[in-house]
Amino acid sequence: MTSQIQLRNIEKHYGAYHALRDISLDIPEGAFVALVGPSGCGKSTLLRTIAGLEGISSGEMIIGDQDVTKLAPRERDLAMVFQSYALYPHMTVRRNLSYAMRLKRRPKAEIAEAVDQIAKITGLSELLDRYPRELSGGQRQRVAMGRAIIRQPRAFLFDEPLSNLDAALRVHMRSEIRQLHNRIGATSVYVTHDQIEAMTMADTVVVMRAGLIEQVGAPLDLYDRPANKFVAGFIGSPAMNFVDGRISGDGGSVELDLAGAPSLALARPATPGQRVSVGLRPEHLEVGAQGNSLTLPVALVERTGASSYVLTDTPSKILVCTAGRVGDDVGQIIVSIAPENIHLFDAETGIALR
Amino acid sequence: MLVFKNTFRDGVGFDAILVTLALGYLVLFSAFPLVYNLVMSFQEVDLFSLASFDRPFVGLDNYEDVLTRTEASSIFFNTVKFVGISVVAQLVVGFALAMFFQLDFPLNTWLRGLFLAGWIMPALVVGAVWSWIFAGDFGVLNYMLQALGITDAKIFWLSNPDVALYSVIIANIWLGVPFNMILLSVGLAGIPEDVYEAAQLDGASRIQRFFTITLPMMRAQLGAVISLGVIFTLQQFDLFAALTQGGPANSSNVFQYWSWQLSFQYYEIGVGSVISVLMILFVVFVAAIYVRSTRHEQVM
Structure with a gap:
């Protein structure tokens, strides 16, 4: 159903600024991978290069069996949940969810069925005719999730999706996203600056700093056997x-x-x-x-x-x-x-x- | 006097004074001329009765008179053409330029500022400049067209009845584009980048993004630009005065200029008032649409 993402020696320069340095990473099918690090470490840039929203200076990117290095975002078949949700403000929830399918000119009945099913999964059934501005933060978050799920993409990309929610809702959505992943099983790449989020949600945590990958491993591996002082200090709360x-x-x-x-x-x-x-x-x-x-x-x-x-x-x-x-x-x-x-x-x- | 003293000392009644001043201004300079104009459209007004309010009431005679004149229908269609072509072209060119200036390139803001130069110049000056450009024998436009081999013979832009109206339209488009561009730029800048990014990932091509994201999210701005464009175009007087004076033989005449000609050149003031009353009704209608379109602006 889904496929893996392979990054080979990805480099990214913004003028003189070296944003990503020799990033190589294998994301297995169905994995939930968290990219974590302090702000400015390149984790969001890496996610945006996977999405195709940012080009890379050199390197190779493979999704499934396809080399996507030079493909436009719309040709990569990935779904992304943005920090700001990026809902279409002029469309109702229903039309937000069905946007991708409408672009592909799917039959009306198929779209309606898919929207109903996704609305049920995400608990939006009652809100389908509202506009994003009429929703609470958590509800908008769910619409953003639903808009990603309905596409059945090859992988999900999450760009700090919970950072605009209050603390209680964040903990709640954390488990909801994780449960959704368990149910759907699609490959997910999740960017966060919050190591607790990374530790609790991901199967694999990638710790980044200054455009470099410092360590890749299972959450408890990183906690028990940090590769260096930076990872040791970053993983675990309160800090080492x-x-x-x-x-x-x-x-x-x-x-x-x-x-x-x-x-x-x-x-x-x-x-x-x-x-x-x-x-x-x-x-x-x-x-x-x-x-x-x-x-x-x-x-x-x-x-x-x-x-x-x-x-x-x-x-x-x-x-x-x-x-x-x-x-x-x-x-x-x-x-x-x-x-x-x-x-x-x-x-x-x-x-x-x- | 006590009121003023209190106002200056304690601010008591200051709000009432502000309201009275604004209201007084509106009554004196807007409401009164409007009503007076309406009254005159029902009266027989000539040079001799101009100074007195007591003039013979003629009912709808003025309306019948002006609307049955032979030139009325051609001037009406000229006005429709002038407004229609000007507004559509200003919108299309303005939108295209606004999108162009969304791109990031060197001297971007500097160039955009230059575009405003045309807008801040008095329309009479713009008209004078264009009358030189359009000049038949020595005009730069004819020289260019001939040099590029597009035309062999000179086009007499302002004196040929077939093209005179279009010459004024061209000048008016040039005059209105910067305003459209600035207003639409503001609207475009208000669309968050990540909404476009989300649409890209959802599989929307550049053209699909324009029609499903940009256009619908610009609805309020488009409504405003179109209705303001109609209103401004109907107010456009200076260009006609500077370029063709409605001629030759009314071939480039429009209602707003004709109304002025009737009232102040031929002193048929009652008849001239009729035209301005009709235009007021139309403009009020457009203004109502404008108010509606701004009221429904969506806030995220």
């Missing part, structure tokens, strides 16, 4: 703490650049004497002294009821996230971490040491 340090003489532990030079035992030996950046996830730091422990001065405690966030008074702030409650007047806190949860990155290159 980084503390500079040095591998001990025997390679079995790492000394942190903190007052008293505390040392943490490592699960696997590392190169003795190497300068490293030590990554400690806030949720991996447990309160209490069990083996690998640190004593840290406390700057601030935030409580949400279910968990407490402790910010330490150290040169590079360390955030501790604990499920328990922390007392009011703690001057310092003892935290411990399991050796297998310690991430090491080369201090110079930021590449993960495994």
Whole structure:
């Protein structure tokens, strides 16, 4: 039914600006792939080049068995959901949904049937005769989705479709889109700057920065085994703490650049004497002294009821996230971490040491 | 006097003064001449009775007189041609230019600004310039056409009864295009780019995008441009005065110029008023369409 998208060495220049650098990516049939990264990383540009709305400077793009590198957007048979929804303001919901089919001059009965079916799937049956301006944000979002689904395209492209919704609706639409994907099973490429969205929705997450792909992998792979310091810091919320340090003489532990030079035992030996950046996830730091422990001065405690966030008074702030409650007047806190949860990155290159 | 003192000190009654001023202006300079014109169209008015309000009432005699004149029907059709061709051509050329200036190219805004030069010039000046261009013996238009081998003989643009009206129409199109272009440019700029992108992905070709997205989304602007174009074209007087004076033999005469000729050249003021009354009725009708089209503007 659907097919895969292959990107081969895609390069994109805007004048002197190098927007995409040697992007190669295979998107398997039926996959839900999220492109994620900070703003300006090229994720939206990459999506727009797949759609054909932006040309590429060099490289090759294959959808199914077809080389689409030089094809116009309308010849690529892809559907896109825009951040602004981009509904046709002068058309009712019904005509928005049927636009593509009407362009192809499909029989009226076939169009009516398809519209009814899509309206049922997206919950728009009652709203078919309204204009976009008469709809709420969530309803417009559904029309944009319906307009994409009705085409039965080779793949769906989503350009930050949820960023204009309020927080509660965003969580709701997140699961709706994911369920829709499970039902339809079409290849989807989803651009977002929100790593939670990427982690929860996608089978495969592509982390980008400055026009480069930093890492491709399953969401939990990225969380457990980030390829470098950037991915480690970007994936996971709250973000990973980084503390500079040095591998001990025997390679079995790492000394942190903190007052008293505390040392943490490592699960696997590392190169003795190497300068490293030590990554400690806030949720991996447990309160209490069990083996690998640190004593840290406390700057601030935030409580949400279910968990407490402790910010330490150290040169590079360390955030501790604990499920328990922390007392009011703690001057310092003892935290411990399991050796297998310690991430090491080369201090110079930021590449993960495994 | 107290009212004014209070107004200047506390702003009391300031709103009433503003309304009175505006209303007074309208009554004095719009409502009164309009009604006076209407009254005169039912009276026998000549040079001797011009100074007094007490003139013989003649009912619809003036209307019958003017509409049965031999030149009336040809002048009517001239007016229809003048308005119809001018508005359609201004719209098509203006729309095409507006779309052209949507493209991104160097000196874009500078060139578009130049187009406005024609619009800000007084129509009488434009008429004088065009009368030089159209001049039969030494005009640049004839020179060009002959140099390009399009015509052998000189065309007497302003004195040939078959072409005189079209000469004025050409000048009027040139005069009206910038206004159309600017108004339509604003409308085009208001259509979001991503709507076009969505249509592209939905499979719409360039021509399909124009007919299914651009045109329907420009409905309000098109309605405004067409009705304003009709109104402005019916007001076009200066070009006739500068180019043909309605001649030769009324071949390029139109209602608005004829009305002026009757009233102020032949002093048949009652008859001249009839024509302006008829034109007022038509313009009010067009204006009503214009108001409707702007009221239905869609807001996203």
